[in-house]
């Protein structure tokens with residue numbers, strides 16, 4: 001049975017784009033109708049495959065932005081010279097077909113439970129963390145949750161209205177490229193001092209989920225371990241190369 005389930009997850013299937021919605025000037029959420037979808041856990045990702053008329057194909061991974069039980073959604077940030085993300089954010093329309101396989105991943109997932117959780121995002125690394133926050137909200141989990149979200153400027157914040165609307169999750173933004181006069185929140189890169197200043201309601205170290213560009217994730221994970229987080233409690237998801245350590 002397990003073998004069948006694994007093969008099922010890794011089989012490519014064609015879904016239909018049910019809608020697209022711009023989140024910021026460079027990011028777009030794509031909602032998918034997937035008849036053969038087996039369900040997913042909060043934090044998992046899927047693969048997208050684009051195939052040109054001459055048969056050339058390109059595959060990329062995208063975190064699932066929706067909670068378990070919700071229709072599958074991904075949120076893609078456009079990389080200007082990229083092969084796949086400009087198509088997904090500029091060309092793809094509602095009604096188009098898209099080839100995907102998944103869900104993938106069994107490590108960077110949050111299934112619930114009462115223990116405290118720290119979410120740390122750099123840029124589009126907020127996508128799977130949004131799925132975790134939504135899952136917590138939908139299931140009424142009592143887990144204390146803090147999101148620390150590093151972003152260049154305020155207009156770059158993805159899902160801002162939703163994130164600001166969670167009544168009992170703590171959401172903190174740190175702006176790395178601007179400091180608006182009216183801004184009372186954090187500024188600058190996520191570092192050990194910033195992480196160490198986050199107070200939690202219990203003595204217990206939270207489980208941390210860190211996601212974003214590879215240099216960002218590595219710097220944050222090192223800081224958390226230096227602060228005394230057990231390494232096994234620091235879960236990481238790396239989105240790929242970039243010279244910007246703050247998403």
Ligand SMILES: Cc1cc2nc3c(=O)[nH]c(=O)nc-3n(C[C@H](O)[C@H](O)[C@H](O)COP(=O)(O)OP(=O)(O)OC[C@H]3O[C@@H](n4cnc5c(N)ncnc54)[C@H](O)[C@@H]3O)c2cc1C
Nearest residue numbers: 060061062063075076077082083084085124127239240242
């Ligand atoms: C598990 C996983 C989950 C991911 N989830 C998401 C997600 O939810 N949303 C999302 O937008 N992306 C996500 N990514 C990144 C995504 O898979 C692609 O790498 C990204 O969309 C760029 O693809 P591209 O074809 O447009 O660029 P490419 O043609 O692959 O690259 C073009 C140029 O951009 C650089 N580059 C590649 N990736 C990045 C990046 N992430 N940031 C900055 N520069 C980059 C390359 O080095 C190259 O110079 C995820 C990656 C992984 C591994």
